[in-house]
Amino acid sequence: MRFSINPEMATQEVQPNETLTNLKAESDTLKTKLEDERAKLHDVELHQVAEKVDGLGQFIMKTRRTLKGHGNKVLCMDWCKDKRRIVSSSQDGKVIVWDAFTTNKEHAVTMPCTWVMACAYAPSGCAVACGGLDNKCSVYPLSLDKNENLAAKKKSVAMHTNYLSACSFTNSDMQILTSSGDGTCALWDVESGQLLQSFHGHAADVLCLDLAPSETGNTFVSGGCDKKANVWDMRSGQCIQSFETHESDINSVRYYPSGDAFASGSDDATCRLYDLRADREVAIYSKESIIFGASSVDFSLSGRLLFGGYNDYTINVWDVLKGTRVSILFGHENRVSTLRLSPDGTAFCSGSWDHTLRVRDRGYHLEPVTSATVCLILVSSSSCLSLMPVPSPFYFIRTASFITFGP
């Protein structure tokens, strides 16, 4: 009869729901147990430990170069190991290699797709990798001959089932690590295009990744739309540690220079520092006045400063140890999409949706005491000058000689 319920079907429908709730309950209990284990070792805060460290004082950074030439939003950039060249990619499909010292464009490649969200410079400086909405990662060898058509020598390395969000060469030109909107990260061999290892564990799009800094390090960290940051072992493909304290998508992750911690920037307008050995979040960098998400983060060479590019067009510079904001950098006219420190740490470059990239370094900072002294001297000397009667030229020469040669 039409309305008879098939008993087998009924049991089949009930079982999946039960297992779902069971799984969820088990997962929640494990999560609380994990939190308890982590909380046991949380005996002190990082900024308490860092109280005796000197403060940084006034911090001024100046824009030294503005790289103009992209026709649309700049989405990603990377430095070359020679500390001079920069590769940047934009929404209109253009990938440009710049010389940061002279602001000249050295190479320009037009990708067949738009929204090139990932680009990376090879460690040797001889190739660039880029990818985006075409679901692939393509490697272009750079030649010294400017007239040569780079697109002809393109090599497709990675194949994902969704957009490519980030890519990075490992220590050599031969292997490339990619992350994609399909929720996986993968390690590829550049020559053969073969998949060497894939990393499954994210429940949503993976937006960013960063390799551990040491030469022998075989781990990398990835952040995704599931609010999780996972640390992976490249050889085994296993997720070693996972952190889920952000309240929104993680847009950017970066390892601390020592390799024992990493920072993440997220759409919840905070940047957080996670310690890998303590297996927990140790610092949150946020302010009530900052309500826009952080799109990219990077550390300075010593790890004392954390630069965060935000969607409110600014870059906030945080003191990593004390947890306070050191400086805000203005200049971009649209959201800051990418930010990287140069390999020698002298400058950092930020790319933005306002079609430009800005290279900034340390401006000269004025300490309050000495500037007050200078003002005092100027005021006192100007008051002396007003009392002075008009001298004859001979005496002017004498005073001029005093000024140049000192007392």
Next chain:
Amino acid sequence: MARDMSDIDILKMELEQLKKEVSTPREPVSKTSKDTMDWCEAASGTDLLITGVPDDKNPYKPEKGGWKNIMLYLHRNTWQTYCSYVSLFTGLKRLKLERKNRRDIH
């Protein structure tokens, strides 16, 4: 691929991961924070964004001229500026005395 996985599969994956993570070795935050801080302090001497780069070694050296750069140059040589102001002051004082003497002589 995460997008193709059903909710159950995602939960199973998370559960397996959590089971592994509960038993990872951990160190107390006081120790690891101190190590991080020590590393940072040790490396801060080489951090050019904190110590600054002298103009002659800075490839992004700012252009010469402009009143701002003159003020910066003056400030940087504060002691020299101070000496020059002191010498100006003493020179002017001597000027004053000599004019006075000349007047007295005349």
